[in-house]
Amino acid sequence: MASDSDDDVPTLSAETLAALKEVYMEDQARQALLAKMVDDKEALNKAILEEEDWQLSQFWYDDATIQSLVKVIDKTVQDDGKVALISCPTLYSPLKDQLRTQSGDRATVRLLEYDNRFLQLAAMDFIHYDYNEPLKLPPEMSHSYDLVIADPPFLSEECLTKTSETIKHLAKDKIVVCTGAIMKEHVEKLLNLKVCQFKPGHRNNLANEFCSYANFDLDDVLKS
Structure with missing residues (x-):
């Protein structure tokens, strides 16, 4: 019953x-x-x-942005250098193509990304990354990267603060962050980066204005 x-x-x-x-x-x-x-x-x-998985706040760069950021990386990273891409997976494949030479890749690229679909694409270069655990990374990655490019997935102080922990843990030299213009004061405070003229664009138009921030003259590199 x-x-x-x-x-x-x-x-x-x-x-x-x-x-x-x-x-x-x-x-x-x-x-x-x-x-x-x-x-x-x-x-x-x-x-x-x-x-694009909007629940993961995925908004892919447009082709012009990808080309510009790949150019910045190619021109600022020396042979045998190391690049870390944090939450900007659309840069991975074009960058690998750009860095490939007849004798192999001239620089090392690591993709830190939450979406495990990119494991199939990046293979050994892929590191599963959750910004909520900003320092859950292999110990050998500490202060090892000549250039770190990050695009925090959410426009919030919490997300930027935690992603900044990862950036500072990885970086030994140059840093680029692409995020909303509304995050300018937080980026300057957390990472001491300056806003650049270059503005990232996305395949699907977003309501929020986006900016790039760097600790070197990114705009000068793009002009060269």
């Missing part, structure tokens, strides 16, 4: 169950497709970048 509590247990309609099953099957198909693309980095990169 069913108790009164049994009557209170919510049940899903047949239509809702069917919809959930359809979503589940679509997700499985998408993951299977990505798995097949592992050996085709260009196709894999394109497939991932077609999907």
Whole structure:
């Protein structure tokens, strides 16, 4: 005999169950497709970048921004240098292409990113990164990077403060941060960076104005 509590247990309609099953099957198909693309980095990169996860505050850079930031990295990092990309995964593949030579990559790149889809793309260069645990990183990464570029995922003082801990832990020289103009005072206070003329753009227009901040003359590098 069913108790009164049994009557209170919510049940899903047949239509809702069917919809959930359809979503589940679509997700499985998408993951299977990505798995097949592992050996085709260009196709894999394109497939991932077609999907922005707004719950993760993912807003991909436009092509002009990617080209500009890759140029800055290429011109400021010496051979055998080290670059850390924090929460800006769209830079990874174009940067790797730019740094590749006949004898191999001329500099090391590490991608610190929360979205594990980029593990399939970056492989050994990928480090799962959660800004809520800013120092949960391999010890050998401490103060090892000639250039750190970061794009904190959320426009909040909390997110920027924690990401700044990571930046200061990794950096031994140059730093670039791309974030909202409203974060200017916090960026200056936390990292002693100055706002640049260069403004990052995104594939989908955002309501918030974005700026770049650096501890070197980024605009001069872009003019060269």
